[in-house]
Amino acid sequence: MPIAIIGGGQSGLATGFYLRRAGLTPGEDFAILDAAESPGGAWPRMWEGLRTFSPSSSSSLPGWMMPSWDESEHGYPPRAHVVDYLTRYEQRYDLKVFRPRRVTAVRTQDQDPQGRLVLTGENLSMTAQTVISTTGTWERPFWPVYPGMRGFSGRQLHAADYVHPRDFEGRRVIVVGGGNSAAQILAEVSSVAETTWVCSRPPRFLPDDVDGRALFAAATARIRALEQGREHAGVAGLGDIVMIPSVREARDRGALRASPMFNRLTPSGVAWENGDAQDADVIIWCTGFRPALHHLQPLGLRDAHGHVPVGGPSKTQVIGDPRLYLLGYGDWTGTASATLVGVGPFAKATARAVTGT
Numbered sequence: 470m471p472i473a474i475i476g477g478g479q480s481g482l483a484t485g486f487y488l489r490r491a492g493l494t495p496g497e498d499f500a501i502l503d504a505a506e507s508p509g510g511a512w513p514r515m516w517e518g519l520r521t522f523s524p525s526s527s528s529s530l531p532g533w534m535m536p537s538w539d540e541s542e543h544g545y546p547p548r549a550h551v552v553d554y555l556t557r558y559e560q561r562y563d564l565k566v567f568r569p570r571r572v573t574a575v576r577t578q579d580q581d582p583q584g585r586l587v588l589t590g591e592n593l594s595m596t597a598q599t600v601i602s603t604t605g606t607w608e609r610p611f612w613p614v615y616p617g618m619r620g621f622s623g624r625q626l627h628a629a630d631y632v633h634p635r636d637f638e639g640r641r642v643i644v645v646g647g648g649n650s651a652a653q654i655l656a657e658v659s660s661v662a663e664t665t666w667v668c669s670r671p672p673r674f675l676p677d678d679v680d681g682r683a684l685f686a687a688a689t690a691r692i693r694a695l696e697q698g699r700e701h702a703g704v705a706g707l708g709d710i711v712m713i714p715s716v717r718e719a720r721d722r723g724a725l726r727a728s729p730m731f732n733r734l735t736p737s738g739v740a741w742e743n744g745d746a747q748d749a750d751v752i753i754w755c756t757g758f759r760p761a762l763h764h765l766q767p768l769g770l771r772d773a774h775g776h777v778p779v780g781g782p783s784k785t786q787v788i789g790d791p792r793l794y795l796l797g798y799g800d801w802t803g804t805a806s807a808t809l810v811g812v813g814p815f816a817k818a819t820a821r822a823v824t825g826t
């Protein structure tokens with residue numbers, strides 16, 4: 470196969486869209502390999518009540534707008550609407566995603582005169598001239614380490630394993646983290662449980678009338694500024710938490726008061742440096758994700774900081790191995806590329822780089 474895309478979520482689909490538009494045939498000139506059983510990337514695995522932080526008109530991949538959602542009644546589109554959109558998107562462009570196909574290793578082939586990469590996995594062995602990795606971050610939830618974690622007698626879970634607030638009814642729950650996941654989960658759980666919110670720095674709320682569209686505009690302005698050699702705070706200058714209706718409602722009932730970070734867990738809860746302590750039945754760690762790059766380990770591309778340096782005109786080409794591209798993992802693979810609307814420009818640039826168009 471000339472081109473292999475590892476990962477069939479929004480980043481893989483957007484790249485497939487542009488490869489197809491460049492005249493390549495899905496399944497023949499490029500193959501999208503996805504470990505999941507069904508379409509949608511990480512979205513089907515997110516919690517039930519999750520809503521996007523932008524309206525559907527600002528949550529679209531290239532080529533086809535996300536169908537509108539009744540914003541007057543329910544606010545921003547729910548997770549299921551995104552899953553349906555991504556499912557229909559891959560059908561619409563006939564992207565022929567192969568699933569389930571998990572790539573467990575990408576290796577170089579010393580003896581191959583064509584210098585192809587070899588992809589292997591369960592029931593999978595394939596060579597490719599170019600590999601585009603779009604495996605996202607969902608499969609690598611990040612857990613910080615605190616003293617006493619193992620001794621805590623209650624339940625600890627990551628936001629990646631959170632499903633529905635009913636699981637926590639009547640419990641004492643500590644929600645850790647200062648981003649959108651923490652705010653959204655806290656908003657739901659606080660309606661049925663006694664909650665405490667802890668963050669390592671004070672949470673930064675966007676104004677009520679500002680949503681993901683403003684985040685994207687700021688990210689775009691930052692790209693332009695950097696291209697022109699100017700400084701721009703970008704998204705970081707705006708704040709983090711989008712005040713979607715459920716978060717606003719939780720704030721209005723006083724549930725969004727944040728405490729500073731504790732410094733250890735105890736068998737019955739958490740404790741702060743000043744001696745204060747709080748008992749808890751559950752701790753939900755909304756502490757983010759890291760790139761799921763385990764399959765690239767054999768290539769040994771990580772630098773001293775554990776990053777895989779990327780660059781080139783597309784901003785996604787791996788410097789240590791130009792046959793490889795990384796897309797959609799966060800700002801380091803393209804500003805705002807880990808969002809629905811933000812992945813398009815970098816998918817386009819990546820498709821251009823690999824097809825030479």
Ligand code: FAD
Nearest residue numbers: 476478479480504505510511521522572604605797808809
């Ligand atoms: P993913 O969606 O994670 O897809 C990666 C795919 O690769 C998966 O199907 C996986 O099965 C597959 N895969 C992984 N490893 C392998 C392997 N080794 N071999 C083969 N396949 C593999 N963005 C917005 O625009 N709006 C929002 O409102 C929004 N809300 C978010 C809320 C949360 C809680 C999170 C976590 C993210 C949110 N995002 C939002 C960000 C972004 O849209 C998602 O992170 C998105 O899922 C990234 O898409 P992706 O295709 O890069 O990765």
